[in-house]
Amino acid sequence: MSTQLRPTDVKRLNRQWRRSTEGRLAFIAESITQPFNLGSILRTAAVFGVEAAWLAGNTADVSHPQVGKTALGSDQKMRLERSRTGADAVRAARGAGFRVVALELAQDALPLHEAPLEGDVCIALGAEDHGCSPALLAAADATAYIPQVGRVGSLNVAVAASIALAEARRREWAAPGHAAAPRD
Secondary structure, X not given: OOOOOOHHHHHHHHHHHHHOOOOOEEEEXXXXXXXXXXXXXXXXXXXXXXXXXXXXXXXXXXXXXHHHHHHOOHHHHOEEXXXXXXXXXXXXXXXXXXXXXXXXXXXXXXXXXXXXXXOOEEEEEOEOOOEOOHHHHHHOOEEEEOOOOOOOOOOOHHHHHHHHHHHHHHHHHHOOOOOOOOOO
């Protein structure tokens, strides 16, 4: 029977996973205007070890109280930069050594499980209501979408970010020859 881990055991488990993780992750938030969404994305990003984020366009300010309420200080765990546009953020991410994969329901997009998420990758996310800008999509290295089989045609942007960041890490951890975190 499983029992819940104590806080010290959780810290030990997380430390073991950190040691077995080498890939760099980042994200671009382009015009994510809802503070709760941005806070949730920041918190998820911190959980998956994102090192940098570019906040582009009219993305909510991290100092907004609702961002802080959801992020719970996770914005302090990564480097945050402002970019005027999504395309500027793509250039900055690429200059920092990241491959940029835009998450968008677009014509030539690959299903997320087939997208190039290996190595150092930056996930680009667009506005809640209209997605990534055409300029960001044109600048990205690849475009991916999350397959959906239900009767709803879209996901909340923070949930989509969580799925994409988790898939990038899962892909790294499942790669042949990768040493998984030790189990107690």
